[in-house]
Every structure is written in C-alpha cells, then in structure tokens.
Amino acid sequence: MKPVPLHERIRAEIESAIMAGRLRPGDRIPKETDLMAEYGCARMTVNKALSALAGAGMLERRKRAGSFVAQPRTQSMVLDVPDLAAQIKGRGQDYRWDLVSRKVVKADALGTPSHVLSVTGVHYADGLPLAHEERMINLALVPEIAEADLTQAPPGSWLIAHxxxxxxxxxxxxxxxxxxxxxxxxxxxxxxxxxxxxxxWRGPDTVTRVRQHFVADRYELIARFGPN
Amino acid sequence: MKPVPLHERIRAEIESAIMAGRLRPGDRIPKETDLMAEYGCARMTVNKALSALAGAGMLERRKRAGSFVAQPRTQSMVLDVPDLAAQIKGRGQDYRWDLVSRKVVKADALGTPSHVLSVTGVHYADGLPLAHEERMINLALVPEIAEADLTQAPPGSWLIAHxxxxxxxxxxxxxxxxxxxxxxxxxxxxxxxxxxxxxxWRGPDTVTRVRQHFVADRYELIARFGPN
DNA sequence: TGAGCAAATATGTATAGACATTAATTGCGC
DNA sequence: GCGCAATTAATGTCTATACATATTTGCTCA
Structure with a gap:
C-alpha cells in the first residue's frame, strides 16, 4: 500500500467536502486547534494542509476570524495550450511540420530597432493539413533560435523547451x-x-507572436475546471 | 511598509530567477541546506518556499537528487468563461435575451429516468444577434429553475448565481x-x-450542458496567463 | 448611545530537531 | 568488468514550542 502523508489526507478530506457540496462557499471550517485535536497531530501539520488549500484558492483564511470556503470562483477554466507536435504525437497520430518560409525582418516597434524572425508553415496530422501558422520571434530576446533547424521541427516546440x-x-x-x-x-x-x-512576453518585451488557423472540423480546444 | 515573510521572499527570488531566464528548465537549484545557510534560517523555512514552488509546478523535486526547474509541459492559460449577460453589460453595451423555446423533456440517460429542461434562445448585444444558445438543465439536480422566468434573463445567469x-x-x-x-x-x-x-457536473451528475454559437466577427474568447 | 480601547482568539511565521523515504553512488564479491 | 548490496545524500514528514499579527468582541467611560 501507499502511506499517504497526514497533511495530504487532511487536505483531501476537506477538499472533497467542498467539492461534494457538504461545505458550501462562505462556510467556516473548524479552526486549526480543533482539527489538530480531531486528527491527533501537531498544529503545523494541519496548517500545512490548510495553507495548501488556501494557496489553491479553495479557502480564504482570516486571522482571528477563521478559515472559510472561498467564494465564487470567477468561472475560470484552465486552457492547456499545447505544443502541437507533442499533442498530435501524444494522440498516436503521425505528425509532420512543413516549413513554408523563414526570413529575418527588421522591425522598429516602439522605436527600438530590432530584428525579428518571421516563420510560416503548416502542421500536418496523419498526412492531412491541420493548421497554418505565422509566427514572429523577437531575435533580441531569443538569438539562439537563429541557429535552430526549423525545417524539422516547428518553432513552437523549440521555444517551449528553451x-x-x-x-x-x-x-x-x-x-x-x-x-x-x-x-x-x-x-x-x-x-x-x-x-x-x-x-x-518576458517582462515588458514580446517574445513571440503567433497566429494559427485550424481546419475547423479537425481541431477543437478544450478548457476544463475541476479534478483532473 | 509591510514586512515580507522570509519564506515568501525566498520563493519570490527563485521564482523571478526562473521567470527572467537566469534559471532554465532542468537547472538544479541549491539544496535546502545551502539555501538555509545563505538566508540564515531554518530548513523548514526554505522547505516551505520550495514546496510552494513545487506545488505551483515551477520546480520538480527528487529525493537524493535535488530540486530542478520544471520543464514547461503544457502552457496552461486561464480562460474566463463569462456570463454573457454580465459581460456585455460590463462592456457598456445593451444586452437582450430572446427566449425561443422552453420545454421539459424526459431523458433516460444512463438508464436513470429523469426530466430535463430544454431551453433555446438568442443573445443580442446592442440590438444585433450575438449568439444562439441551446441548453439542457438537469431538473433532478436543479428543480428550482422550473419556477424561474426565463423570458427576462438567460438561464446561464440564473444558474451561475444559484x-x-x-x-x-x-x-x-x-x-x-x-x-x-x-x-x-x-x-x-x-x-x-x-x-x-x-x-x-456536480460530482457524478451533469448539471447543465450548453451549446453556444457566436457570430464569428462579433466575439472572441480570451485566455491569459500572468500578472493580471 | 456611541466612541474608543483592551483583551481574547485564530491564523501567520519561524525554529530546531527527529526520523522516514527515495534514489544516486560507492564498493564489494565474483 | 558486472551485478548487487550497502552507504549516503538529498528531500519529505512531523513535532513541540514560541512569538507575531490581525480582527473581532466586549468593556469602559464620555
């Protein structure tokens, strides 16, 4: 079997009470000293569990007042914007990248003269065109990409790793x-x-800007909220 | 002034080193005992900072091996899926909802006979049609909505609040x-x-299922990552 | 009544130490 | 050399304690 750490168990039990609706937004949860007695452990252990929940946005904690189930999650979902190459291969399909053009252009955005790498290409899944991509990469911030071989792998895959x-x-x-x-x-x-x-962006500077056009019935984006 | 806790300061310094690229994916960061000496604090304090970073997915920690800057796996963005009525009003436009049909149907999904409220309608912004919506609502989970007046406000607005x-x-x-x-x-x-x-869903049960079709050039979804 | 102040209380931060767990490394025996 | 076992170096968990900080509650006095 696997020994689950106590703080993790405490965290999971409270989390599932919230998820199942037994604890509702605004409800107060037992104070640390009570939980400490309930689980027969030190306060730091309970504190670690509750701090983690607070960090994940599930609890709001106020000194002297107590810990409360956090209010309306602004319907925010997590959208995993994947590296296309990895995603397609991960689905067991055959992936291919076709570089259409690659050139260095001089841009004077914001009065700061700089060089930009402009790349265009097409992503294929199982031999069928999936998406067209136009990308600009700030060479001042990412000079190394000038050396990369963009005929074999798309710039997105390189960028994500570097x-x-x-x-x-x-x-x-x-x-x-x-x-x-x-x-x-x-x-x-x-x-x-x-x-x-x-x-x-990295700080104030644009790292890259990309426009992808997906064939409508061959692709969809999925955003989730919740356990997973 | 506000005194920043030490563990928070340690966390922030490492995080910004990663963000700025001074620490790159795969790089090893100093071990706890070293940081402990560097900051002149207890190991638990360093541990709290590093655990938080690991929890946020910025570090990967392996026993005996050390702590490493995590490879950015998929780029996860936050997509705010809005209540259309609130969003349009928030932009200062005029919002209108036109209920097209509303009926209760009997569904036998998964062999569990149950009633479902089926609603169709159109969202207007400044008098122009913006989106068509078809929605199914599980009446077993949300019986109260049978009483709601869906000619005045769309079901999404009611659901989000209740x-x-x-x-x-x-x-x-x-x-x-x-x-x-x-x-x-x-x-x-x-x-x-x-x-x-x-x-x-709530637990294993579907609460509602909605299909919205937006007029292409009148709407876009925005997903963000970062300070904001 | 109400304004302001003091006490009580729950969380926040930090320490020092102990022992557990995991996995890289070393070294032994063959 | 090779494979396996022992060692060891890193993180993981947990305790008991101390003091800090914010906020509510309630008391006092104008």
Whole structure:
C-alpha cells in the first residue's frame, strides 16, 4: 500500500467536502486547534494542509476570524495550450511540420530597432493539413533560435523547451479562411477556421507572436475546471 | 511598509530567477541546506518556499537528487468563461435575451429516468444577434429553475448565481452555421461561427450542458496567463 | 448611545530537531 | 568488468514550542 502523508489526507478530506457540496462557499471550517485535536497531530501539520488549500484558492483564511470556503470562483477554466507536435504525437497520430518560409525582418516597434524572425508553415496530422501558422520571434530576446533547424521541427516546440515567459495572451475566434491560408490547408476559400492568436512576453518585451488557423472540423480546444 | 515573510521572499527570488531566464528548465537549484545557510534560517523555512514552488509546478523535486526547474509541459492559460449577460453589460453595451423555446423533456440517460429542461434562445448585444444558445438543465439536480422566468434573463445567469458545480469542460471549435442557427442569427448559411460547448457536473451528475454559437466577427474568447 | 480601547482568539511565521523515504553512488564479491 | 548490496545524500514528514499579527468582541467611560 501507499502511506499517504497526514497533511495530504487532511487536505483531501476537506477538499472533497467542498467539492461534494457538504461545505458550501462562505462556510467556516473548524479552526486549526480543533482539527489538530480531531486528527491527533501537531498544529503545523494541519496548517500545512490548510495553507495548501488556501494557496489553491479553495479557502480564504482570516486571522482571528477563521478559515472559510472561498467564494465564487470567477468561472475560470484552465486552457492547456499545447505544443502541437507533442499533442498530435501524444494522440498516436503521425505528425509532420512543413516549413513554408523563414526570413529575418527588421522591425522598429516602439522605436527600438530590432530584428525579428518571421516563420510560416503548416502542421500536418496523419498526412492531412491541420493548421497554418505565422509566427514572429523577437531575435533580441531569443538569438539562439537563429541557429535552430526549423525545417524539422516547428518553432513552437523549440521555444517551449528553451524560452521562459512571464505573461501570455490568447485570442480565440472563428474566421473565414483567407485565400492564401485556404490554399495551404487544402480547404475551400471562406471555409470556417478556428483562429488562435497568441502573444507571449518576458517582462515588458514580446517574445513571440503567433497566429494559427485550424481546419475547423479537425481541431477543437478544450478548457476544463475541476479534478483532473 | 509591510514586512515580507522570509519564506515568501525566498520563493519570490527563485521564482523571478526562473521567470527572467537566469534559471532554465532542468537547472538544479541549491539544496535546502545551502539555501538555509545563505538566508540564515531554518530548513523548514526554505522547505516551505520550495514546496510552494513545487506545488505551483515551477520546480520538480527528487529525493537524493535535488530540486530542478520544471520543464514547461503544457502552457496552461486561464480562460474566463463569462456570463454573457454580465459581460456585455460590463462592456457598456445593451444586452437582450430572446427566449425561443422552453420545454421539459424526459431523458433516460444512463438508464436513470429523469426530466430535463430544454431551453433555446438568442443573445443580442446592442440590438444585433450575438449568439444562439441551446441548453439542457438537469431538473433532478436543479428543480428550482422550473419556477424561474426565463423570458427576462438567460438561464446561464440564473444558474451561475444559484447552482454550484465541481467540474466543467468547454470544447471550443469553429463550425459552419447550420441553417436554423444561421437564420436565428441573421447570417448566411454556412458562415463561420465560434462554437462553445460546455458541460458542468456536480460530482457524478451533469448539471447543465450548453451549446453556444457566436457570430464569428462579433466575439472572441480570451485566455491569459500572468500578472493580471 | 456611541466612541474608543483592551483583551481574547485564530491564523501567520519561524525554529530546531527527529526520523522516514527515495534514489544516486560507492564498493564489494565474483 | 558486472551485478548487487550497502552507504549516503538529498528531500519529505512531523513535532513541540514560541512569538507575531490581525480582527473581532466586549468593556469602559464620555
């Protein structure tokens, strides 16, 4: 068997009481000294369990007042924006990346002259075009990518493994495929595509900006909330 | 001023080193006893900082081996799935809900006979159709909604305020508008729409399941990661 | 009545030490 | 050399205690 640490057991029992609705938002949970007596352990052990729950946003703790089940989670879901190559391979499909163009352009965004690597290509799953990608990469922040071989693997896979970022924004929309992209994906002009535009920053600087257009019926994004 | 706790300071310093790229994925960070000496504190204090980082997925810790900066596996973003009515009003636009149909149907999902409230309607922003919605609500779990007036406010707004859930899944895709929905939204048949299908559960039971179709160029979903 | 202050209380932070667990490393025997 | 067992170095858990800090409660006095 596996010995579950006590603090983990305490955490799990309270968490499941909240999940099952036995404890409702706003409810007060027993104070540390009570739980300490209930489980026959030291206060630090209970504290570790409750701190973890507070850190995960499930409890709100106020000195002198007690610990309460946290209020309305602003319906926020977790969207795993994956590395396409890894995701497709993970599904057991055959993945291929086709580099269409790669060039260095000079950009003068914000008055700071800098070089940008511009990459365009197509992602294939099981031989069928899945997504068209246009990406700009800030060479000032990521000079090493100039050396990377982008004919074999897409820049996203390289970036995810090599470059940290502090902030990211994704805009998800549906659009009618523009002619050039429709042609690259082998679909009708004006057919619906799922568009994902992502920008990532490190501090104040943009690291990369990518626009992906997915063939509508071959891809969906999934966002979840809850145990998993 | 506010005195920042020591464990928090340690956590922040390591976190920012990772964010700034001074520590890269796979790098080993000093062992607890070293940090303990560096900061002149007890090991539990260092441990608390490192445990928090591990809990947040920024470190991976292995006994006997040490603590390492985690490989960014999938980039998880936070998608705020909004209550449409609140979101549109929040943008200063005029919101209107048009109930198209409302009926109780008998469903025998999983062999458990139960009643389901089926609701269809259209969301308008500033007088223009924004989204078509079809929703099923489990009356066994949410009997009170049978009394609610769904001609004035959409069921989503009522549910968000009255019903807790433990788990939710959103599937986001682009589709060509089916004729009936195209007509309701006043767009061309086959025009692209952004489709959002959401199911929410309480424990093992489905609370509600909704399919929303957004007019492509009037709506986008935004998912973020980072300070904000 | 009400304003302000003091006490009580629950959580927050930190320590020093003990023992458990895990896995990399070393070294022994063959 | 090779395989396996013993060692050892790292994190994981837990205790008992101490003092800090925030906030509610209630008391006192104008």
């Amino acid at each position: 470059v940290p970022w502090t902030e990211a924004e994704n805009r998800i929309s549906a659009t009618a495929a523009p002619p050039a992209i429709a042609r690259a994906l082998g679909i009708a002009r004006g057919a619906p595509v799922l568009s994902l535009e992502r920008r990532t | 019903v807790p859930w433990t788990e939710a899944e959103n599937r986001i895709s682009a589709t060509a508008a089916p004729p009936a929905i195209a007509r309701a939204l006043g767009i061309a048949r086959g025009a692209p729409v952004l489709s959002l299908e959401r199911r929410t």
